[in-house]
Amino acid sequence: MRLTLLGGGGFRVPLVHSALLRDTHDRRIDELVLHDVTADRLAAIERILAQQAAGHDAPPRVSTTTDLDAALEGADFVFSAIRVGGLEGRTADERVALDLGVLGQETTGPGGIAYGLRTIPVSLDIAHRVRRQAPAAWVINFTNPAGMITQAMQTVLGDRVVGICDSPLGLGRRAAHALGLPAEQVHFGYSGLNHLGWLQRLEHRGEDVLQQLLQRPELLTFEEGQLFGADWLQSIGAIPNEYLFYYYFTRDAVAAIKGSAETRGEYLLRSQVEFYAQVAAAPERAYDLWTAARRARDETYMAEARADDEERDAEDVAGGGYEGVALALMAAIARGERASMLLNVRGRGALPGLPDDAVVEVPCTVDAGGPRPLAAVPLTGHPLGLVQQVKAVEELTIKAALEGDESLALQAFSLHPLVDSVTTAKTLLAGYRARIPTLDRVFGG
Structure with a gap:
């Protein structure tokens, strides 16, 4: 099978390659095509992969190209891991907001809107080329903001685009570990949007044990307990995704x-x-x-x-990431190996309170037919309101990028819960347009 990785000169590509090297199934990826717009970085990553593959039997064949259509031709799977505007764009995403006293972060808040605005047109072009060059391919989207980009690409490719993130799976595993339970024996009752979700149930042998965890000192032994504090988690009765730190502790x-x-x-x-x-x-x-x-x-x-003297949990660093999620997803589709996963897919009513075509992050069953969302634990109260507001912002951002409409982009910035006024939103949009040429071109600049 052939896997094409867009953004193939990126730093995290060897993680994907490492996961492929560990796969010994007869039906596995035997050809990896790396595409990037920068030939020098492609050459560097190709060299790393060659050294990484040393000593492995029958590693996948690796080739590189800067020709997008050639890269996509005949692919069975396409990983999209691009960064439009490069890391220079990311630094602008952060600094333009921070200079106004607003959160500056890659996917959360105004930085995520700016990143989405310039990435959506490129991702849609990729989607059209996939439909032309590899119409049977499944697109697995790593590109941030993952939920927004997945939803935009689905306007072209439908359900054959799936967004992945390792953050909710990591949360569930850490919570299970804090209770001394094997993660594979626990069902994670997690629901929300990408980087905006909550673990509301932790089911082991038919029993919800999450509330046991919330009342025990073990809560403070893992990442989210340290981020949010036991008192706050006990107050809301759930464990948020780590990115909720930016909403609950914005000033901090x-x-x-x-x-x-x-x-x-x-x-x-x-x-x-x-x-x-x-x-x-x-x-x-x-x-x-x-x-x-x-x-x-x-x-x-x-x-x-984290506090100055607080180190990241060693198991969290060593536990792997999105490459493992991606490999499990491909295996379930290509081999018909039924699996349960947390993915970004069209909700189709799985998460009440959101449109059926809205991409949500919920438990799914995956087999040869692809992912199917399961009925998620409903969101109520402030989580539902926050998710509805952020989803409305995502949809405004997608429409603004598709139509090149500056007024819609201004609405997106203004209505985000982490932006405190329309005046600030206007300054943000002007600042991003001035600093990021790829974003400015969305509006004809």
């Missing part, structure tokens, strides 16, 4: 980010430039250099949400 997050020497995007941009330069200077050490750089990136993830 803004202050922490502004108080840092650099934003996450600035750190990644600096470390990425250093990394690719190191690989170019010492190609024989490419894989070792990547391993060291990856460890540093993982350990500093969401550092603004």
Whole structure:
């Protein structure tokens, strides 16, 4: 089977390759095509993968190309992991907002809207090319903001586009581990949107044990307990996705980010430039250099949400990520191996209170026919209101990008719960247009 990875010169590509190397099934990916717009980065990643594959029997054949149509031709699966505007765009997403005292973050708040506006047109072009070059392919979307981009691509490819994220699965696993339960024996009653969901049930042998966890000191031993604090989690009776930190503790997050020497995007941009330069200077050490750089990136993830003396949980760093989710999804579809997964799909009524065609993040059953959402634990109270508001913002952003309509984009910024006035929204939109050429071009700039 042939897998095409868009954004193939990206830093996280070796994680996907590593997951493919661990797959020993007869029906597995035997050809990996990497596509990127930057030939130098493709060459660096190709070198890393070659070293990573050393000692493995029958690793997938790897090829690279900057020709998108050629990359897509005949693909069985397409991974979309692109970053329109590069990390330079991400630093602008963060800084334009922070300069106004507003949260500056890649997927949450105004930064996520800016990222979506410039990414949607490119993702739609990819979707049209997939329909032409590989009409039977399944598209697995890693590109952020994952829910928004998945919903936009589905306007062209329908249910053959599936969004994935490792964050809700990681939350469920950590909660199960805190209770001493094997994750594979626990059903995660999680529902919401990408980066905006809550674990409301934790079912083991037919019993909901989440409330036991909320009342026990073990709550503080894992990532979300440390992020939100036991008193707040006990108050709301659920465990939020880690990205809810930006909503529940907005002032704290803004202050922490502004108080840092650099934003996450600035750190990644600096470390990425250093990394690719190191690989170019010492190609024989490419894989070792990547391993060291990856460890540093993982350990500093969401550092603004932790105390200065608080380190990220070691098991959380070592536990793998979205590449494992992607491999499980492909296996279920390609081999008919029935699986239960948390995915971003059209809700079709699975999450009451949202349109049927809205992409939501809920438990799904997956087999050769693809994912099917299961009835999710309903959201009520403030979680439902927040999800409805953010989904309305996502849909405005998609429409603004499709139509090149600046007034719709202004509405999206203005109505986001993390933007406090229309005046601020106008300044945000003007600032993003001035700093990010790919976004400005959406509106004819």
